[in-house]
Amino acid sequence: MSTLDFDKVLKGDFSTAEKAFNRLYNVVSILRSEKGCPWDKEQTPLSMRQDLIEETFEAVDAITQNDAEHAKEELGDVLLNATMISYMYEQKGNFAVADVFNELSEKLIRRHPHVFPDSEGQVAAVEKVKNPDQVLNQWDRIKENVEGRKTGCILDEVPEGFPPLLKAYKFQKKAAKKGFDWDNIDDVKAKVREEFEEAESARIERDAAVSKQNAKVFERNSAREADEAQKRLEEEIGDFFFALVNYARKLGVDPETALSRANKKFYRRFSYVQDKMQENGHEMVNGALAVMDKFWDEAKKKGL
Numbered sequence: 607m608s609t610l611d612f613d614k615v616l617k618g619d620f621s622t623a624e625k626a627f628n629r630l631y632n633v634v635s636i637l638r639s640e641k642g643c644p645w646d647k648e649q650t651p652l653s654m655r656q657d658l659i660e661e662t663f664e665a666v667d668a669i670t671q672n673d674a675e676h677a678k679e680e681l682g683d684v685l686l687n688a689t690m691i692s693y694m695y696e697q698k699g700n701f702a703v704a705d706v707f708n709e710l711s712e713k714l715i716r717r718h719p720h721v722f723p724d725s726e727g728q729v730a731a732v733e734k735v736k737n738p739d740q741v742l743n744q745w746d747r748i749k750e751n752v753e754g755r756k757t758g759c760i761l762d763e764v765p766e767g768f769p770p771l772l773k774a775y776k777f778q779k780k781a782a783k784k785g786f787d788w789d790n791i792d793d794v795k796a797k798v799r800e801e802f803e804e805a806e807s808a809r810i811e812r813d814a815a816v817s818k819q820n821a822k823v824f825e826r827n828s829a830r831e832a833d834e835a836q837k838r839l840e841e842e843i844g845d846f847f848f849a850l851v852n853y854a855r856k857l858g859v860d861p862e863t864a865l866s867r868a869n870k871k872f873y874r875r876f877s878y879v880q881d882k883m884q885e886n887g888h889e890m891v892n893g894a895l896a897v898m899d900k901f902w903d904e905a906k907k908k909g910l
């Protein structure tokens with residue numbers, strides 16, 4: 607590794623976005639070089655997928671917490687993963703890192719003809735854009751009619767690899783764009799209640815089937831009936847979740863963000879309960895639930 611390579615990343619003025627990115631690019635190229643880091647050299651775009659997902663979630667979490675310093679760090683990690691993966695493709699000769707940025711810039715220009723009048727997306731500008739909804743509708747027209755991204759079903763635009771909760775949210779947003787949506791929130795609330803009742807009914811059926819299996823009544827069919835009842839319960843619980851996601855969407859709440867916050871809140875309060883139980887010499891067992899509830903209420907009062 608030459609001294610010049612180190613000078614590119616250790617010395618100089620890195621105060622502008624352009625210079626700072628060039629520095630990052632050079633750091634990545636050093637890490638991936640023959641004399642670079644063993645871990646970085648071993649990675650591939652496939653092996654980096656999970657890192658990219660995890661860093662994105664961490665960045666989202668920092669943004670949600672309104673923690674600018676943390677957001678700066680986590681967004682940097684997202685950029686590192688995106689740059690590292692892009693550089694791997696550059697090394698293989700598939701495309702250059704510069705191609706990633708240029709294609710992105712061209713897409714942004716094309717999809718904003720109301721800002722860039724000479725862009726090729728102008729042919730899809732059938733109305734004067736005045737609000738965000740019109741922007742998104744124009745965006746879709748450009749994707750379909752200019753970029754040729756029209757699919758057999760609009761839901762095909764949602765990546766197959768999305769987590770189920772996010773996929774449900776995206777499915778509903780896509781369907782709503784085509785007018786397939788509830789008129790008002792009361793209808794959505796009614797649907798949530800309906801799906802809950804159906805899940806409860808399926809639970810009762812499942813419990814009865816399991817009891818029959820345990821009692822070995824009609825032994826030949828009881829195991830199969832219990833399995834089928836379990837599948838029906840899973841289906842109804844899935845419908846209930848889907849309805850809840852719809853309820854969140856209609857209220858303008860991202861379900862992934864909401865659930866993430868609930869998880870963190872549970873972690874804080876449960877940790878408090880565990881610590882208090884240990885301090886007071888209590889075991890965390892079923893019989894101690896009343897004591898645990900008392901500490902849980904304390905955690906809530908403390909704003910945890």
